[in-house]
Amino acid sequence: xxxxxxxxxxxxxxxxxxxxxxxxxxxxxxxxxxxxxxxxxxxxxxxxxxxxxxxxxxxxxxxxxxxxxxxxxxxxxxxxxxxxxxxxxxxxxxxxxxxxxxxxxxxxxxxxxxxxxxxxxxxxxxxxxxxxxxxxxxxxxxxxxxxxxxxxxxxxxxxxxxxxxxxxxxxxxxxxxxxxxxxxxxxxxxxxxxxxxxxxxxxxxxxxxxxxxxxxxxxxxxxxxxxxxxxxxxxxxxxxxxxxxxxxxxxxxxxxxxxxxxxxxxxxxxxxxxxxxxxxxxxxxxxxxxxxxxxxxxxxxxxxxxxxxxxxxxxxxxxxxxxxxxxxxxxxxxxxxxxxxxxxxxxxxxxxxxxxxxxxxxxxxxxxxxx
Numbered sequence: 001x002x003x004x005x006x007x008x009x010x011x012x013x014x015x016x017x018x019x020x021x022x023x024x025x026x027x028x029x030x031x032x033x034x035x036x037x038x039x040x041x042x043x044x045x046x047x048x049x050x051x052x053x054x055x056x057x058x059x060x061x062x063x064x065x066x067x068x069x070x071x072x073x074x075x076x077x078x079x080x081x082x083x084x085x086x087x088x089x090x091x092x093x094x095x096x097x098x099x100x101x102x103x104x105x106x107x108x109x110x111x112x113x114x115x116x117x118x119x120x121x122x123x124x125x126x127x128x129x130x131x132x133x134x135x136x137x138x139x140x141x142x143x144x145x146x147x148x149x150x151x152x153x154x155x156x157x158x159x160x161x162x163x164x165x166x167x168x169x170x171x172x173x174x175x176x177x178x179x180x181x182x183x184x185x186x187x188x189x190x191x192x193x194x195x196x197x198x199x200x201x202x203x204x205x206x207x208x209x210x211x212x213x214x215x216x217x218x219x220x221x222x223x224x225x226x227x228x229x230x231x232x233x234x235x236x237x238x239x240x241x242x243x244x245x246x247x248x249x250x251x252x253x254x255x256x257x258x259x260x261x262x263x264x265x266x267x268x269x270x271x272x273x274x275x276x277x278x279x280x281x282x283x284x285x286x287x288x289x290x291x292x293x294x295x296x297x298x299x300x301x302x303x304x305x306x307x308x309x310x311x312x313x314x315x316x317x318x319x320x321x322x323x324x325x326x327x328x329x330x331x332x333x334x335x336x337x338x339x340x341x342x343x344x345x346x347x348x349x350x351x352x353x354x355x356x357x358x359x360x361x362x363x364x365x366x367x368x369x370x371x
Contacts, residue, residue, distance in 0.1 A: 025348075025368060026051040026203075026253065026349030027051055028205065028253060029054065029352040030352065031056065033055065033056045038356050039055075040083060044088075048370060049369055053093055054098045054168070057081075058127070059100050060107075070097070096135040096136060097133055099140075108150070121161055136166075137168035138155070155200040167200065168201065168203040168204075169197055173211075175239060179215045180215070181216070203253055205255055206255055208236040208255045208338075210230065211232055212229070218234060226307065227299075227300055228274045231257050231334075232300070232301035232303075236254060240341075240345055244347070251348060252348055254347060254349075255353055258335065258355070258358070259281055259358065260328050261327075262278055262280050265324040282359065282360040283358060285304070303328060306327055309324060335366065
């Protein structure tokens with residue numbers, strides 16, 4: 001008996017890994033329904049990297065009903081959705097479809113109503129169990145601050161109904177007030193209750209992308225150079241550290257962009273104005289740079305960018321020529337920076353937005369594989 005106790009003490013003190021297994025580092029990825037085929041092909045070809053995949057599957061309508069945008073209701077065994085499900089299950093990758101909603105007014109109306117809120121909880125829990133999904137990802141964006149308590153009630157009700165199934169919550173990034181405001185307001189109202197999210201979500205995927213000009217301190221540090229990041233790793237670290245004050249690190253996933261943007265670049269007396277042209281993928285950016293004879297550079301945010309003058313000729317004498325353009329995107333190196341950040345901070349893992357065949361192919365060389 002004494003020998004067993006001494007052995008147990010030795011294992012606990014000298015070999016702590018035997019007593020407490022290390023938390024596995026997770027890699028998740030969203031597959032957009034508008035590129036379901038390409039995204040599924042790409043994801044299923046690299047399943048060794050993923051612990052979970054989140055197809056953008058269900059869109060909540062303004063009345064609280066659900067529209068299946070990915071085709072999970074299709075009976076065909078050869079459908080994209082069926083192929084994704086079968087391939088993921090064979091590789092032991094979790095399928096956690098995303099439920100999307102971006103109409104703030106409709107979200108508020110439905111979630112304020114106890115009857116309609118419970119009906120939505122029931123519908124979501126039922127489709128998870130009927131389809132054999134591993135869980136559900138809730139991505140309700142554009143919520144109003146006044147909706148905060150009702151969204152928390154929704155998460156609580158859904159969590160109770162899901163049993164052993166997982167609840168993922170994808171939430172907007174929250175920049176620390178000291179970096180978001182020149183003068184910090186006396187009261188700041190947020191739409192997400194971090195305490196409730198920590199309680200009722202098994203994974204919290206923070207959308208640390210589309211940074212733009214939100215971080216005033218980093219903007220100032222750019223020192224009048226073009227600076228319009230998709231996601232500067234320095235900003236991402238601030239966002240995650242703030243969230244980790246309330247949300248368990250065992251739940252936090254850092255959202256990582258795989259895309260970029262092209263902007264009109266308009267010089268001002270101080271700094272620049274950026275008028276968004278469109279979203280771009282790395283392939284487009286690299287091809288355009290080659291056509292222009294330009295070499296993209298690593299920028300202040302650790303991402304890639306280049307500036308060029310459009311060659312479009314004005315059609316009339318009074319037409320104003322296009323301003324400068326700047327193309328800015330996230331490549332494999334920038335993605336790797338965020339992976340290393342996640343490991344340094346000791347959080348659960350990373351979630352890639354998006355997997356659709358357009359991401360930098362080199363990302364598959366830097367993503368960790370499942371153990």
